Amino acid sequence: MRTNDVMLQTATKVVTFIILMFAVHIFFAGHYTPGGGFVGGLLTASAIVLLMLAFDIETVKKIIPFNYVMMTAIGLLLALATAGASIFFNVPFFTHAYDYFYLPLFGKTSLHSAALFDLGVYLVVVGVTMTIIQTIGEDE
Amino acid sequence: MSFVFLIFLPILAALFVPLLFKKMRQIHTGWFVLIVPVILFIYYATLLPTTAEGGQLVSSFQWIPSLDIAIVAYIDGLSLLFSLLITGIGALVVLYSVFYLDKNREQLHNFYVYLMMFMTAMLGVVQSDHLISLYLFWELTSISSFLLIGYWYTRDRSRFGALKSMMITVFGGLMMLGGFVLLSIMGNTYSIRELAAQAPELASHSFFTWALVLVLLGAFTKSAQFPFYIWLPDAMEAPTPVSAYLHSATMVKAGLYLVARFTPVFAVSGTWMWLVAGVGLFTMFWGSFFALKQKDLKGILAFSTVSQLGLIMSLLGASAAGYHVEGAADSVFKYAAFAAIFHLINHATFKGSLFMVAGIVDHETGTRDIRKLGGLMSLMPITFTIAMIGSFSMAGLPPFNGFLSKEMFLTAMLSLTEFNFFSMDVWGLLFPILAWIGSVFTFIYSLFFVFHTFAGKHKPDLLPKKAHEAPIGMLVSPAFLALLVLVIFFIPNQVGDWLIKPAVAAIQPFLYAAPADVDIHVSAWHGVNPEFWMTLGIFLIGGLLFWTLRKWQRAYDRFPDNLTLNRLYDNFIYLSEGGANRFSALYMTGFIRSYLVYMFGFLVVIVLSTLFLTDAFVIRTAGSSPVGFYEIVILLALIAGTITILIAKSRLIAIIALGAVGYSVALFFVIFRAPDLALTQLVIETISVALFLLAFYHLPKNSKTEERLGFKLGNAVIALGVGVTMTLVALSAHSQKVLPSISEFYKETVYSEAGGGNIVNVILVDYRGFDTLFEIAVLGIAGIAIITMIKLRLSRKEGQHENK
Numbered sequence: 001m002r003t004n005d006v007m008l009q010t011a012t013k014v015v016t017f018i019i020l021m022f023a024v025h026i027f028f029a030g031h032y033t034p035g036g037g038f039v040g041g042l043l044t045a046s047a048i049v050l051l052m053l054a055f056d057i058e059t060v061k062k063i064i065p066f067n068y069v070m071m072t073a074i075g076l077l078l079a080l081a082t083a084g085a086s087i088f089f090n091v092p093f094f095t096h097a098y099d100y101f102y103l104p105l106f107g108k109t110s111l112h113s114a115a116l117f118d119l120g121v122y123l124v125v126v127g128v129t130m131t132i133i134q135t136i137g138e139d140e
Numbered sequence: 141m142s143f144v145f146l147i148f149l150p151i152l153a154a155l156f157v158p159l160l161f162k163k164m165r166q167i168h169t170g171w172f173v174l175i176v177p178v179i180l181f182i183y184y185a186t187l188l189p190t191t192a193e194g195g196q197l198v199s200s201f202q203w204i205p206s207l208d209i210a211i212v213a214y215i216d217g218l219s220l221l222f223s224l225l226i227t228g229i230g231a232l233v234v235l236y237s238v239f240y241l242d243k244n245r246e247q248l249h250n251f252y253v254y255l256m257m258f259m260t261a262m263l264g265v266v267q268s269d270h271l272i273s274l275y276l277f278w279e280l281t282s283i284s285s286f287l288l289i290g291y292w293y294t295r296d297r298s299r300f301g302a303l304k305s306m307m308i309t310v311f312g313g314l315m316m317l318g319g320f321v322l323l324s325i326m327g328n329t330y331s332i333r334e335l336a337a338q339a340p341e342l343a344s345h346s347f348f349t350w351a352l353v354l355v356l357l358g359a360f361t362k363s364a365q366f367p368f369y370i371w372l373p374d375a376m377e378a379p380t381p382v383s384a385y386l387h388s389a390t391m392v393k394a395g396l397y398l399v400a401r402f403t404p405v406f407a408v409s410g411t412w413m414w415l416v417a418g419v420g421l422f423t424m425f426w427g428s429f430f431a432l433k434q435k436d437l438k439g440i441l442a443f444s445t446v447s448q449l450g451l452i453m454s455l456l457g458a459s460a461a462g463y464h465v466e467g468a469a470d471s472v473f474k475y476a477a478f479a480a481i482f483h484l485i486n487h488a489t490f491k492g493s494l495f496m497v498a499g500i501v502d503h504e505t506g507t508r509d510i511r512k513l514g515g516l517m518s519l520m521p522i523t524f525t526i527a528m529i530g531s532f533s534m535a536g537l538p539p540f541n542g543f544l545s546k547e548m549f550l551t552a553m554l555s556l557t558e559f560n561f562f563s564m565d566v567w568g569l570l571f572p573i574l575a576w577i578g579s580v581f582t583f584i585y586s587l588f589f590v591f592h593t594f595a596g597k598h599k600p601d602l603l604p605k606k607a608h609e610a611p612i613g614m615l616v617s618p619a620f621l622a623l624l625v626l627v628i629f630f631i632p633n634q635v636g637d638w639l640i641k642p643a644v645a646a647i648q649p650f651l652y653a654a655p656a657d658v659d660i661h662v663s664a665w666h667g668v669n670p671e672f673w674m675t676l677g678i679f680l681i682g683g684l685l686f687w688t689l690r691k692w693q694r695a696y697d698r699f700p701d702n703l704t705l706n707r708l709y710d711n712f713i714y715l716s717e718g719g720a721n722r723f724s725a726l727y728m729t730g731f732i733r734s735y736l737v738y739m740f741g742f743l744v745v746i747v748l749s750t751l752f753l754t755d756a757f758v759i760r761t762a763g764s765s766p767v768g769f770y771e772i773v774i775l776l777a778l779i780a781g782t783i784t785i786l787i788a789k790s791r792l793i794a795i796i797a798l799g800a801v802g803y804s805v806a807l808f809f810v811i812f813r814a815p816d817l818a819l820t821q822l823v824i825e826t827i828s829v830a831l832f833l834l835a836f837y838h839l840p841k842n843s844k845t846e847e848r849l850g851f852k853l854g855n856a857v858i859a860l861g862v863g864v865t866m867t868l869v870a871l872s873a874h875s876q877k878v879l880p881s882i883s884e885f886y887k888e889t890v891y892s893e894a895g896g897g898n899i900v901n902v903i904l905v906d907y908r909g910f911d912t913l914f915e916i917a918v919l920g921i922a923g924i925a926i927i928t929m930i931k932l933r934l935s936r937k938e939g940q941h942e943n944k
Contacts, residue, residue, distance in 0.1 A: 026819075032897035034815035036904065042823040069927070072920045079913055094913075096906050098895035112895050114905040117912075121905070124916040128923035129827070136834060139930050 005054065012054035019047040027122055028115075037118035041125025048126075049133060057137055068130040075123025082117040144199040144213035146183065147263045147277075150176050154256035161249035169248045170238035177231035177259065184223045191217045191642040194654035198269070208330060214269035217642020217655060221481065222266035222397055224639070225488050229389040230259050232617040236496055237381035239614040240503065251291060251379070258284035262390050266397055271320040271330045278316065278358070281391050282309040288386060289378040301374035304709070308361050308371045316358025316398075322351035323405070336404035336649065343408040352406050355398065356415055363395025365453060366423040369446040370705050376438040380499030383438060388445050388491035396449065396484060399456045400477075400647045407460035407650070417457025417556070417571070423450025425574050428581035432588060432689075433696040437498040437508040440589050441491065444534065447582060448487045451549060454575070455480035458552050461559050462651050472555035474651070478636070478660045479548035481643045485635065486533065486541040486628065493621035494530040494589070497523055500614055501593060506604030510589075515598025519607045522615050524594045529622040535586035536579065536678065541628035544662055550575065550671040576674055583682030588689065632662035737858055744861035747869060757868060760875035770811055778804040789848045791836055799829040816900045 023043035030036030051060045086095040098112035153176045161169045190197065200212040215223070234255070241248060261284055264277030282305075290302030326345045327335045335342065342348055359365075364372040375387050386392070399416055406412040427447030434440045459477035500523050501516065502508045517524045533540030536547075553575040557568040600606065628635055641655040652658050685692075727734070751757050781804060784797035802825030809818035886899050886907065896902040904912050 030898060030901045031895075031905075034819060034898060034900075036816065036898070036901040038904075039816070039819045039823065042820070042827075046823065046826075069924070072923055076916060076920055079916060083909060083913060094909050096894070096909075110895060114894075114896070114902070114909075117905050117909060118901075121912060121916050124919055128919045131923040132831075132926050135927050135930050136831075 009054045012050055016047045016051055019043060019050065023047065027118065030118060031112060031114065037121030038125055041122040042129065044122070044126050045129035045133075048130060052133070052137070057134065066130075068127045068134065070127075072124050072127030072131065075120045075125075075127055077120075078123065079117050079120030082113055082120060085113070142199045142201070143183070143197070143215070144201055144211055144267075146180060147211075147213060147267060148260055149180060150256040150263070151260040154253045157252045157256065158249040161252075165243075168238050168243045169252055170234050170241070173252045173256065174231060174234045174238070176256065177227045177234060180263075181224065181227035181231055184220060184227060187215060187220055188638055191215065191220045192638050192655060194642065194645060194656070200270075203273070209272050210270055211264075211273045212269040212331070213267040214333065215267060216646045217639075217644070218397070218400055218481075218646035219266045221485070221639050221643045222393070223263060225393075225485070226259060226262045226266065226390050229385060229488060229492050229621075230255075232492065232620060233381045233385040236384070236499075236614060236617040237379070239611055240381055240499055241379065251288075254284050254287040254291070255382075255385075258288065258386065258391070262394065265394050269332050271324055271332065274332075275313070275317050275320055278362075278394065279310070279313050281362075281394060282306060282313055285309070285375075285386055285391055288382045289375045291379055291382065292377070295377065297374075298377040301371070301377040305371035305375045307713075308368055312358040312361025312368065315354045315361075319351045319354030319356075319358065322347040322354065326351065332401060332405070339405050339408055342405065348409065349411060352409060352412055353415075355402060355406075356412075359395035359398040360419060361395070362398070363392050363449050363453060364423075364446050365395070365419050365450060366426050367705050369423060369427065370709055372446055373434075373439055373442040374706075376436070376442050380438070380495060380502065383441075384492050384495035384499070387442065388495050389488040392445060392449055393452075393484060393488070396452050396456065396480075399453065400480070400643075403456065403460055403477075403647050404649050407463040407648075410464075413457050413460040413464075415457070416460065417454045420450045420453025420455070420457055421553075421571060421574050421578070423447065424454060425578040425581075426450075428578045428585060430696075431585040432581065432693060433699070435510055437501060437510055437513075437589070437593065438495070440510070440585060441494055441498055444582070444585060444589075445487075445491060447578065448483070448491065448534070451575075451578070452480050452484050452487065454571075455483065455549060455552055456647070458556055458571075459647060461556065462648055465559070472551070472558060474658075474660060475548050475555060476552040477644045477647045478640055478658065479545055479552050481640045481647075482548060482632075482636070482662075483542075483545035485639065486545045486625070489621045489624045489628065490530040490533040490540070490542060493526055493618040493625070494534070496614075496618035496621070497527040497530065500610045500618070503614070504605065504610055505607045507602075510592050512599060512602040513593045514596035515594070516607055517594040519598070520594070520609045522619070523610060524590075526615070526618045526622045527590050527594060529625050530618075531586040531590040533625045535583045535682075536675070539629050540625050541632070542625075544629060544632050546579065547671050547675065548662070550579075550674050554670055572674070576678065579674075579678045580682045580685070583678050584686045584689065587682075587686045636660065636662055737854065740858050740862050744858070744865050747865050748861075751865075751868060751872065757872050758875045759871050763877070764874075768811075771808075774804050774807050774811065778808075786849065790846050791839075795829060795832045795836060798832070799825060802829070814900075816898070 023040045026035035026043060027037060027040030030040065048060065048064060051063070083094045086097075087093055089095075089097075096113045096117070098110060098114070100108055100110050103109050153173070157169060157173065160172050164172075187197065194217075197215040198212065200210050202210050204210075234252075237251070237255075241251065258281060261277045261280035265274060265281060268274035268277060286302050286306040289305055290298050292298045323335055323342075324330050326342050326347050327338055329335060361368040372387060372392065376383055378387070403412075424447045427443045427445075427450055431440050431443035431447065434443060455476045458473075459480060461476065462473045465471060465473050498508060500520070501513065504520065504523075505513065505516070507513065529540060533542035536542045550572070553572045556571045559568060598607075637655075641658040641660075644658050645652045645655045727738070778801055781797045781801040785794045785801070788794040788797060802821065806818050806821040806825065809815075809821055886903060890896055890899050890902050894902045894906045896906070
């Protein structure tokens with residue numbers, strides 16, 4: 001018999017989104033202010049863990065049907081591809097490029113290929129953290 | 141013609157042996173093999189006129205030119221003599237083995253491949269002028285000898301003998317390699333000829349004595365000198381053709397060859413002369429003395445071989461005396477080298493035939509035990525004749541070749557008493573005395589061998605087989621050798637001119653420029669001189685002792701068994717194996733804690749001693765920042781957390797204290813202005829504490845007992861040591877910064893070059909993104925490893941494979 005956890009679940013529904021937004025913020029802000037892919041990834045994972053605590057693993061799996069091992073692999077590939085893409089432009093491996101663009105809605109924005117690499121880091125961190133927690137949690 | 145390739149002819153021929161053995165079952169494989177040594181013998185015989193005039197032939201091919209390593213075949217009198225012995229006796233042994241080994245019962249393809257391998261190796265040893273290729277062939281003789289001794293590998297004694305000979309000869313071979321390397325460093329060349337040319341300069345080099353001793357160790361182990369002779373009697377488990385070939389005529393003479401070849405290099409030294417002559421003579425005495433103890437025909441022959449090799453070795457040692465005496469070429473000192481080579485030839489002939497005789501007796505009666513044999517004279521008249529010729533020659537009786545070389549041996553030993561260098565004037569008298577005693581025993585065991593086998597009463601009920609004369613094919617080889625024994629007695633000077641003098645000129649180039657200069661004439665009757673009286677004494681005393689042999693031979697049984705060198709070897713092997721086992725059992729406890737103690741202990745010792753030996757320990761407080769209030773507070777929290785972990789009674793408390801330590805570190809990051817680190821540290825610390833709690837929750841019930849960490853003084857000392865070491869290192873490193881930091885560059889270029897503002901993150905993804913790439917790879921691997929550990933359960937599949 002489970003205790004009544006309505007308060008936890010209700011709070012979680014709100015807090016999860018706040019954490020997720022903070023994670024996204026900290027990820028994108030990383031290049032100029034503290035943060036980045038690693039912390040962002042960890043925070044995202046903690047949001048999902050919070051969901052798992054409030055509900056249960058099966059429910060969370062239904063809500064977020066990600067294969068985290070695949071996510072890790074995609075993250076690694078993305079990081080490697082960002083690093084490797086530079087050799088097609090005849091510059092050394094791992095040379096990043098950035099420039100300023102005028103985007104609709106955003107206005108003048110600086111776009112940096114390092115963000116793609118950081119996205120790879122982010123995906124790997126989320127993938128690995130969730131893999132570990134899910135695997136251990138499911139273990140009998 | 142590049143005869144260097146002829147060295148490889150036998151081993152190439154060996155490639156076809158298994159094919160012939162499998163496809164041509166009806167013909168004994170030995171017949172095909174026989175062709176090789178015969179061809180080689182004929183070829184080498186055609187070179188005789190060249191060397192007899194003092195000519196030398198060189199042929200080489202580059203092997204590793206960049207390292208100056210080549211295979212150089214150098215033929216002068218000495219190497220040609222050995223090549224002829226190897227191929228000549230080789231041919232006779234192959235012929236003998238055709239009749240000795242049954243083509244249906246024996247694995248002939250193995251036998252002849254090993255034998256051909258050995259022939260190549262021996263030819264390579266005696267013809268090599270290059271130190272490295274000499275060593276290569278030298279080890280190949282050890283290996284092929286090992287294979288041949290262990291030919292009947294299902295027998296325990298064979299394997300034991302093979303292993304023993306391998307251990308001893310390879311030990312010597314490695315020592316010799318060391319000597320060779322020293323020689324090549326001293327002389328800056330690998331060529332023996334060039335080394336001999338610069339012998340006087342080498343003698344003053346500090347490596348000289350080392351090289352000398354090491355090379356001699358190689359020669360002594362191979363030639364079964366005291367105390368390394370112990371492998372030879374055990375090698376008698378080999379098939380008799382192998383014993384006849386390897387352990388009487390060829391391989392055991394490789395050491396003699398080496399000594400003879402290096403005499404021009406080392407003769408300068410008194411150590412050389414003393415060692416070679418002294419060890420040789422003692423071996424001669426020792427071997428002849430213990431030959432009488434043996435019950436096995438081949439055992440007697442093995443000890444006799446040891447003794448005769450010692451005799452030749454002592455003569456080679458004495459031949460070095462010629463270097464130190466003015467006008468030695470015209471004095472009594474000239475005999476030693478000649479006698480050595482002469483006896484070497486004679487020994488190869490009579491010992492080869494005697495081994496074959498022992499093989500025939502074994503083959504036809506089924507036993508080699510001399511106590512069961514007797515009275516075979518009338519049953520095996522031809523074998524008896526051959527045995528008699530061989531034994532009498534070995535004993536030094538006329539009219540056999542052993543007589544001549546024995547006389548010259550005595551002459552050479554007597555001449556040493558006139559030599560007055562290197563304290564020889566004091567101890568020189570020992571040489572002829574030991575030589576004489578050794579000769580007496582040689583005389584006795586030679587008679588013992590022949591008469592106790594062939595004379596006396598026949599004991600048919602003791603013999604496994606009914607004794608009868610051997611087939612004619614088996615008798616050809618020993619008969620031919622016995623014939624040589626006789627022939628050499630009658631034409632010693634022809635043998636001398638063609639074979640011995642060129643070899644002597646090669647051993648003593650400091651005395652003779654050409655073989656024709658060797659002014660020695662052998663004659664069977666050399667007048668009434670000390671040698672004559674010594675020989676007469678040998679015959680008389682030897683005969684008398686042989687007559688009373690049965691009365692005093694029992695004295696040998698009184699020798700304590702555990703004082704023998706064999707026992708010493710066995711104990712050494714046993715103790716070194718047991719000792720090594722015990723030693724590794726001592727420190728390989730299987731406990732990780734012991735290994736950690738070793739690691740940390742070494743870390744402390746090495747780092748601390750380096751710190752103080754190199755005067756690297758400095759503390760300078762000049763560049764340090766002031767310590768603030770918050771730092772002290774957090775530090776106290778951190779220390780309190782650490783101490784709590786150590787003394788906590790419950791694991792739960794330790795885990796929480798660890799979390800406290802982690803959060804204090806995060807606070808330190810905040811204070812020291814590292815927001816990224818602080819963020820990450822907080823999250824990671826939370827996750828790892830959660831994982832610790834998980835691990836704690838799953839501990840088995842009975843190990844959850846609340847118990848404080850036990851105090852161990854050793855561990856405390858090591859921990860304290862590591863802490864102090866790392867503190868000292870950190871302080872010293874901080875106090876002496878040699879180079880300014882490169883962080884200024886990052887500060888300046890973070891926006892202009894990398895388009896970012898957070899230096900930490902830009903370093904992570906841009907300046908040094910490579911590290912990050914592999915760190916996330918590490919994370920990925922860790923994740924997959926955890927899945928594998930938890931999901932993959934194979935532990936229950938046991939017992940399928942022995943090694944699992």
